[in-house]
Amino acid sequence: EAGVAQSPRYKIIEKRQSVAFWCNPISGHATLYWYQQILGQGPKLLIQFQNNGVVDDSQLPKDRFSAERLKGVDSTLKIQPAKLEDSAVYLCVSARLAGGAGELFFGEGSRLTVL
Amino acid sequence: GQQVMQIPQYQHVQEGEDFTTYCNSSTTLSNIQWYKQRPGGHPVFLIQLVKSGEVKKQKRLTFQFGEAKKNSSLHITATQTTDVGTYFCVRSQGNLIFGKGTKLSVKP
Numbered sequence: 001e002a003g004v005a006q007s008p009r010y011k012i013i014e015k016r017q018s019v020a021f022w023c024n025p026i027s028g029h030a031t032l033y034w035y036q037q038i039l040g041q042g043p044k045l046l047i048q049f050q051n052n053g054v055v056d057d058s059q060l061p062k063d064r065f066s067a068e069r070l071k072g073v074d075s076t077l078k079i080q081p082a083k084l085e086d087s088a089v090y091l092c093v094s095a096r097l098a099g100g101a102g103e104l105f106f107g108e109g110s111r112l113t114v115l
Numbered sequence: 116g117q118q119v120m121q122i123p124q125y126q127h128v129q130e131g132e133d134f135t136t137y138c139n140s141s142t143t144l145s146n147i148q149w150y151k152q153r154p155g156g157h158p159v160f161l162i163q164l165v166k167s168g169e170v171k172k173q174k175r176l177t178f179q180f181g182e183a184k185k186n187s188s189l190h191i192t193a194t195q196t197t198d199v200g201t202y203f204c205v206r207s208q209g210n211l212i213f214g215k216g217t218k219l220s221v222k223p
Contacts, residue, residue, distance in 0.1 A: 033210075033211065041215065041216075042203055042213035042214055042215045042216045043158065043203075043213045044213070045210055045211060045212065045213075048210050048211075055210070056210045091157060091158075102163070103148075103160040103163070104150075104158070104160060104205075104211065105160075106157040106158050107157065108157055109157055
């Protein structure tokens with residue numbers, strides 16, 4: 001089966017600019033997560049969707065980050081305006097089962113560098 | 116809180132030596148997952164443990180879930196250079212919380 005698709009793979013912007021990342025999860029996977037992974041650290045959950053509804057966005061910096069999954073399939077993550085500390089890899093993850101009960105499938109990630 | 120503590124943070128071994136990473140939680144876990152992330156790559160699922168005291172093996176890898184379901188371990192026997200990477204335990208209870216990971220380096 002096709003994996004989780006993410007784009008762009010790399011993005012370099014200046015602080016205060018905006019950026020958007022796109023994710024297409026594995027077909028049929030209802031659960032989609034966005035994680036932020038800063039170099040040398042473990043992935044940090046930003047937001048979890050179940051179909052097109054938000055399950056958990058408690059760690060999403062809502063003053064600058066937003067995410068949507070309008071039709072319960074593709075998702076976009078936006079940062080506006082970006083800060084230096086947003087430099088990280090943004091991982092999109094899909095899961096067939098809800099509630100973390102099964103295997104997670106990771107995309108290759110979108111590496112953001114904020115200058 | 117909801118964190119899982121992983122130790123050690125780094126481990127350097129000579130090829131052929133054994134390696135163990137530990138994951139601890141202050142609260143009972145419904146299940147725990149383990150992932151491996153190669154340098155420059157993304158995390159890849161290794162295994163999920165659900166039952167108290169469960170032990171699972173994958174070739175040279177042995178995974179354990181504690182009797183109280185508050186800790187877990189991953190043991191690699193006779194490490195190889197292909198084992199290099201960061202190993203994460205993941206608390207999966209509603210949402211998914213990653214430990215900080217143990218970075219393994221193997222000297223040939």
